[in-house]
Amino acid sequence: MIQKFSLVGEKEVTRAIVTEFTAQFAEYVDCDCIVIGGGPSGVMAGRNLARAEKKFSSSNETTTLAVDSGSVAT
Numbered sequence: 001m002i003q004k005f006s007l008v009g010e011k012e013v014t015r016a017i018v019t020e021f022t023a024q025f026a027e028y029v030d031c032d033c034i035v036i037g038g039g040p041s042g043v044m045a046g047r048n049l050a051r052a053e054k055k056f057s058s059s060n061e062t063t064t065l066a067v068d069s070g071s072v073a074t
């Protein structure tokens, strides 16, 4: 039988989430633009910023995400 996934526990998952979030947060402390609000206007602003290869972060009331320039499907 082919094993598709490695065996991991909650600790490994938690460490991975915290490590990745911290790295992204540190990276995007310095960016070209911050988009507040992830509605249609914010998403379009993000798309245009990505197309212009600007480094930006996007924040919504319930979630926070960081998007590198050019990493969004445009």
Ligand SMILES: Cc1cc2nc3c(=O)[nH]c(=O)nc-3n(C[C@H](O)[C@H](O)[C@H](O)COP(=O)(O)OP(=O)(O)OC[C@H]3O[C@@H](n4cnc5c(N)ncnc54)[C@H](O)[C@@H]3O)c2cc1C
Pocket: 036, 037, 038, 039, 040, 041, 042, 059, 060, 061, 062
């Ligand atoms: C009931 C209803 C039906 C509609 N039906 C249609 C339709 O069929 N077709 C159509 O084209 N339009 C429709 N609209 C209109 C459409 O929803 C809006 O025009 C559109 O969502 C506006 O987009 P926006 O990005 O400007 O604002 P929003 O969509 O309001 O996005 C703003 C975002 O900012 C976030 N936000 C707010 N304050 C903060 C803060 N302090 N910090 C961080 N984030 C924050 C909010 O959580 C939200 O996600 C409808 C609207 C309503 C209310």
